[in-house]
Amino acid sequence: MGTWMATIRFPDGTERYARYSTVVAAVVSNLYTTFHVEHHRAEPTGEPLPTFPARPRAPIDELIPVVISHAPDDNHWYAVYCPRRCMVLGPTSPHRCWRIQATSDLAHGTVHRLRHLSRLRGRGLCGAPVLDAPLPYRRYESWWGEEEPEPQPARTDIFAEWTSPDMCRECLLLVLDQAE
Ligand SMILES: [Zn+2]
Known part of the structure; x- marks a missing residue:
């Protein structure tokens, strides 16, 4: 029980990091650009990137398909990221x-x-x-x-x-x- 690090992979090879909660089985944090490893466990680190949830969504063809995986088993699923809101629109959970x-x-x-x-x-x-x-x-x-x-x-x-x-x-x- 607790949190693992999730990795959000963009089509251009960029990676962002977030926290994945095993309690709700979903990504629960903002995105981060860096992570560090402590006690053999990766954690997002530094300042979280700002999000703009009140902004209108980007036009449909500007949305970016991403692949999200989370430790420890690299279980992954596909999702969609909005470059205007700077956030994953979903799904935030494989379930x-x-x-x-x-x-x-x-x-x-x-x-x-x-x-x-x-x-x-x-x-x-x-x-x-x-x-x-x-x-x-x-x-x-x-x-x-x-x-x-x-x-x-x-x-x-x-x-x-x-x-x-x-x-x-x-x-x-x-x-x-x-x-x-
Ligand atoms: Zn349709």
Whole structure:
């Protein structure tokens, strides 16, 4: 129990560091540019970088896909960073990715062949009309969080699809705003 260091990796090779809480299983701090190692354990160090949460979000195509991992096992997931707010918009937790997969369908749009997340028959989260037959993506979970016994689609980190030209980025941002 406690905190581990998380590393946020940008496409240009830049790394930022933050604290990952094992209590809430999520990144819980601002980003830092440096870290130090004490008693064999890495810790972000120095002044945290400022964030500007009240600023309007950068246009969708200026958002930056990042990969977040945390010690000790380098478990990693994909997320999106806003260069105007100077913060990770989310997901800040790998569990969030699995919740999205358990609560959303993925379906092709009827007009353009974009893939949309959907929680309503016939509509993507962004409002685009989607085909009734969803793509293999959603994994049903039982009340206890256990996997259902029948074969299910593989666990998919949908934010890894941010850079796929056929993935609707608007749907990805909208799912972050939905309460789980
Ligand atoms: Zn969409």
